[in-house]
Amino acid sequence: MTRRPPAPVSGPVSGPVSGSASGPAPRAHPRPNVLLIQADQFRWDCLGAAGHPDVQTPHLDRLAADGVLYPEAFCPLPICTPSRYSLLSGLYPHQHGGWTNHCTLSPSLDTFPRALRRAGYRTAAVGKMHFTPTYLDAGYDRMVLAEQHGPGRYDDDYHRELREAGLAPVLDLLDQEEHLRPLAPASYWGDFGTGRSDLPEEWHSTTWIGERALSELAGWSAEGGGLLHVSFVKPHHPFDPPAPWDELYDPDALTVPPGWCERVPAADLPHLRGYFAYDEDALTEPVLRRVMAHYYASITQLDHHVGRLLDHLRQAGLYDDTLILFTSDHGEYLGFHHLLLKNGPMYDPLVRVPLLVKFPVGGVGGARRGERCDALVSLTDLAPTIVGACRDADSDAPWPGLDLAADAEAAAARTHVFAENRTFGPVAMARTRRHKLLVSGDQDRAGDALFDLEADPHELTNLIDRPDGARPLAELRAALTQWALFDTPVPTHLDEDAPRIDGANVPTNDAARRAEHRAWFTARVRRARRAGSEEHDEQTTAP
Known part of the structure; x- marks a missing residue:
């Protein structure tokens, strides 16, 4: 079904195949650590543990074998920032006011990182947060960021380091920056943003985030009391895994996902506000297969780095007593109804998300291993679940969700799950x-x-x-x-000057600095496109 997997950037961290790790013996039920791993635009079914026929996720499958798989998990709003704010606050968007990708989570709202910080936890976030302002204080003491969209790209740690190395993620910039999209080559449009990353593997966002997350875990101790939120940019479009991951899957050997249609159904035509043209002449099955191959490769690369994090915990004797969660902010159509990405109706491939939870040994839910729980759950359940697992942590927030450990019976009895959107009207x-x-x-x-x-x-x-x-x-x-839902929802809250964290890596909120940074990357993209056009001209005129 697939080509030979690429070798990792650095050798894999060794560890046991399953169960508890070799290495230092964990203390008898210390204060739990919390590791929340989040992906972006990751379909709920793209896990081996969920029965996917093609995609390789051995490390996430091992996590599922040690915990609970929730195949009926849903996001509250299938857009990045609103869903992330719901995960943090335990509230729906009509309660927290985060309706768009450019909004602010009010400091007056409690979050699970704030609750853990009040209880003395050391709280950190690595990767994509998608906040406004970029380093918004949502309860994390330390943030090491790799953003993709909006002003955050020109504030974050990742792009500052890329610039210092003289590198630019050209395909990603062409895909995400509206002023650069007209420069995209025909191949970008024809393959729906699918292609090999311009960056070497060690500088790709997935690797960069994985490495910095490992550095944060290195500071954890057997005493517990650590929270790390690792948020990967991928498999969000563009679908651009680096070499050699981009050759991992053979497009012709893949199984077309259920729900693929040869053309957009008539009922969906009024909803099309897509990133690309989705007519049947453009999005053909061969093109979809190329998209799938790179989408799956991005997932398997991400899975590799998740495995490195989990193996570190096993070797350090911290795995058993760590609450570990894996999820995504929303899903991906991937051909469902002849659609790609996320703009459109809340069909299941878009609004369902993967959810794996490994509860700490000795805590409530700690004996649940290898379980598939078909309860209807929401990302709003994660805040009460995390706070409930952590000793001395509490919150007076009126969370509508459930603690998936302590309230497992109530979750199993839940009859409805909800989601909402106001991007194109309520x-x-x-x-x-x-x-x-x-x-x-x-x-x-x-x-x-x-x-x-x-x-x-x-x-x-x-x-x-x-x-x-x-x-x-x-x-x-x-x-x-x-x-x-329609009871006077909270309007969109935006405060560019909301409190930010303190840190040597946090830049000033300076529009001139951001504009200069943006201009540097724009110039790199234009230079790369000129070079690409000249190379194309030479190839087409050669005898």
């Missing part, structure tokens, strides 16, 4: 295990849809006006009303 999702309702704020309700996921898992048949949909429609509408 829309909401209410979902049971069998039915899903998508509603908009439009008076004519022309965009509303009801699906029977048992009979129609690919969400192609709208039951909204059919007699057999009347009962679930009424029940789901009532559930949405009780959830109070």
